Amino acid sequence: MLKGVLRNPLFLFPNISYDTHTMKLTPTIIFEDENLIVLDKPSGLLVHHDGKNKEYALTDWLLENYPNMKGVGEPMVLSVSESRIKNQESMCQKNPSDFSGTLTPLVVDRPGIVHRLDKDTSGVMVVAKNQEIHAFLKQQFQERSVTKTYICVVWGNIKEDFGTIDAPIGKSKKDFRQWRAGDKARGLMREAHTSFEVLKRIQENGEYFAVCRVFPKTGRTHQIRVHMKYIHHPLVGDTLYAQSKPYVLGFSRLALHAESLCFKLLSGEEKTFHSEIPEEFKNLL
Secondary structure, three states: OOOOEEOOOOOOOOOOEEOOOOOOEEOEEEEEOOOEEEEEEOOOOEOOOOOOOOOOEHHHHHHHHOHHHOOOOOOEEEOHHHHHHHHHHHOOOOOHHHOOOOOOOEEEOOOOEOOOOOOOOEEEEEEEOOHHHHHHHHHHHHOOOOEEEEEEEEEOOOOOOEEEEEOOEEEEOOOOOOEEEHHHEEEEEEOOEEEEEEEEEEEEOOEEEEEEEEEEOOOOOOHHHHHHHHOOOOEOOOOOOOOOOOOOOOOOOOOEEEEEEEEEOOOOOEEEEEOOOOHHHHOOO
């Protein structure tokens, strides 16, 4: 028997939520017990700070509502070289090697964070309330026993109904903000595996698109965005990996949504949590 409060069984109302006083983007609680919280994160909400700016983040919301979570988990420590890049990004300069200032490693607090979604990706996330569950969940992610499903919309006509992309990911040779698969990558290459199925093919104004359900086995930064770009089908609304392409099909955001997350609770029970597919995606299915 699952203990805790399932606020909205299986599905939620549309996952855009605001603090009515500050008009800041806030998550919706799907499930909560004494150990963890399963959240529906709206597109546009940063998960945690990155040393570049003071934008309101999910971690700010967590500390405001769950102050006892302070110190839970592990901070992110950026090396001096990473600090240099973050500094360059905040200065809106293209070449990080031009910066010659003195830097020290940056320490970014991430209370309760076990995994993350990109700022413009919406959907289901789990956060830990205490150190025991944080370690328990982290181990599941590291062992790849957590099952994740996403919905995305991509450019182009994918001919196959199903596919698997096995392509290591490294940093881009040309743009320090990007990650790449294949020979356009540099540095340490990390294995990455993504499977997908095509749910629907669309033709509009002479362009082809595909709505896909995606199953990332690994959890590399920007993995789905990088892998779909690698097979020449970048995501709709991706301003980093499809910079020359316009917003289309009613999207004014990245067309990527974390649909479900399946993992074990501390009791050993395996449970799947869902986030309702946003209206932009529903309108295409």
